[in-house]
């Protein structure tokens with residue numbers, strides 16, 4: 149680039165930085181005092197406000213004064229927050245104010261405008277012209293979407309047409325321009341090369357400077373209710389999702405707050421891995437959770453749901469066990485749409501007969517029997533949906549309990565209970581009664597007024613009548629306390645025997661057909677029934693049963709919803725069942741959904757295809773409300789690694805590697821485990837010596853991880869982490885990790901330790917191996933002590949190197 153361009157750019161950078169420094173210095177004193185001031189205001193606010201309740205007018209006045217003051221306080225706090233935000237943004241800009249520039253000449257207007265783009269906007273003193281544009285502004289999309297030449301961008305008031313005369317990228321560190329490129333075709337191949345060539349980190353990085361056009365379409369999609377992204381491994385799905393959150397928070401800053409966005413992540417370690425991206429962009433983090441957390445929350449007390457990792461371990465390790473085939477068939481069927489329809493039909497059947505209830509017992513007596521409830525339930529209007537009738541039942545039960553409670557006051561046990569009250573309890577109850585009476589009982593007021601008027605004292609504690617009243621009140625209180633758990637249980641719908649209702653669906657083929665109208669059933673149905681029932685008897689649920697169970701529960705009890713949430717993001721979306729999607733949609737009725745995933749990495753049994761023409765995901769909101777974007781370029785791994793991994797997948801040839809070069813994957817076959825582990829230990833040492841500091845030894849199962857971890861430590865590998873499903877944080881270094889926990893994360897080097905026919909021989913293990921290998925950014929090693937897995941054997945020999953034995 150010409151020397152005078154460099155000079156001009158350096159001078160401009162200096163100018164912008166000086167202005168930033170001046171503005172920061174100007175705000176500094178104000179900002180420094182802000183947090184003290186805020187607490188000061190609050191303190192004074194509470195000191196100055198006293199509630200005057202002597203007369204109604206005084207009370208009213210105090211009330212309005214409090215309201216007024218708190219409004220002033222809120223306004224001031226808003227102002228402070230804004231100031232603080234500006235100050236933080238400027239500080240974030242200072243070391244690297246921008247990463248891109250476009251010169252854009254709008255059709256029909258004067259000279260072209262120089263648009264510098266950075267992580268937030270920065271205005272000139274005039275308050276009108278932008279020295280830096282936020283990357284999320286409409287005009288900045290030109291930088292991501294267009295090449296020099298005719299170009300246009302969309303604003304809320306329509307499309308703006310014009311010509312892009314220049315597109316430039318900068319690498320600015322510590323206030324110095326390190327590098328500058330003028331881009332022509334696509335943005336930033338050079339910059340991207342440099343970014344991708346770096347080492348893996350313990351935290352995911354933001355990609356704002358190098359967002360690619362197809363990723364930008366995901367980030368800025370604002371029209372669909374459902375946005376589905378099917379993207380190859382390493383194509384930037386998670387990155388795009390996080391930038392999209394930042395974009396939505398910026399674009400809808402008046403109406404959406406960070407806590408109205410929820411991201412479902414595959415595990416807690418992944419949540420920690422991505423947690424710094426949004427703060428790096430100056431935004432607050434969205435809420436993060438896992439589907440398992442949700443299941444635990446709603447089922448926790450009554451039934452223990454299995455977690456998906458245990459389910460996965462079973463699939464991978466229990467091949468020889470009896471009932472294995474049935475369990476796998478059960479997993480597939482219970483995640484299917486067919487089963488969802490079956491449950492709906494079952495709901496209709498339950499509307500006519502077969503509901504099961506838990507009778508209400510009290511002190512070893514039946515208060516209301518299950519039979520009474522059933523009779524009552526089926527006496528309600530049959531056309532009412534189940535949950536309406538259950539709500540009516542609930543109301544009826546609460547009324548019944550109230551009258552039973554009244555009757556119960558005369559029961560002998562109450563008398564007995566009263567005599568057990570010690571004097572303290574008595575005094576306490578007595579005090580409470582009086583207090584309650586004074587506050588709430590109108591008759592008490594009336595009595596005291598009458599006392600004053602007639603100048604005649606009411607009966608006191610020594611009076612007979614008072615004593616009997618007191619006993620009556622105490623009885624009432626004792627019975628009320630003992631009925632409390634019953635009322636609570638009714639309010640929580642515990643009178644519906646959901647477990648029994650779910651269980652009676654698995655009473656054999658004929659019963660199932662009758663209840664669901666299903667003609668075709670998996671051939672192992674009777675074993676599936678047996679397994680399901682056995683689990684329920686142990687107060688547990690298979691993972692594949694957990695969501696259907698909750699679905700049925702809500703069909704009967706009514707749907708839980710959270711109407712606050714505006715957007716939900718589902719990462720690794722291929723690993724959720726159609727059931728889980730229906731569920732999420734119901735749960736968050738006002739939310740838009742963004743689902744990101746890769747069917748090539750669908751390693752769980754409940755997998756859902758994201759982009760198949762008949763995908764249940766598309767049907768969820770209907771074609772018109774759904775957009776589907778496919779990402780085919782893979783950025784994480786070198787060209788050599790992508791060429792190797794994509795060949796493992798049918799149809800993988802459409803995955804395009806980004807052109808970053810490296811060594812071909814290395815295949816090593818060794819004679820026995822001892823030699824293999826010695827080789828892995830030696831390879832780890834040499835990779836570290838080459839400068840790679842994030843290295844993962846990937847195993848298939850948790851048990852294998854433990855073995856290999858132990859063995860590698862004996863072989864002298866130091867500071868070796870063992871990652872389990874309980875690991876909360878993702879730390880850089882050398883680790884042993886089961887493949888299903890490595891989802892979504894990446895490493896400089898990956899060593900897959902047992903790529904034998906035994907370990908990865910079945911078709912469902914193909915995707916597992918693909919997922920393991922695609923975690924590698926720069927180097928990939930595969931080891932075996934026996935025959936190679938057929939998925940490796942089928943690869944063309946020029947895709948890899950073989951280690952000399």
Ligand SMILES: Nc1ncnc2c1ncn2[C@@H]1O[C@H](COP(=O)(O)OP(=O)(O)OP(=O)(O)O)[C@@H](O)[C@H]1O
Pocket residue numbers: 340343344353355358359360363379380381382383384385386387388746783784891892893894922
């Ligand atoms: N536009 C980009 N600029 C710079 N880096 C990028 C870009 N897109 C993706 N990357 C990098 O590629 C790697 C993979 O990205 P990411 O993890 O988002 O992909 P993914 O599609 O979610 O992967 P997977 O499905 O395999 O978990 C990350 O290191 C990310 O920083």
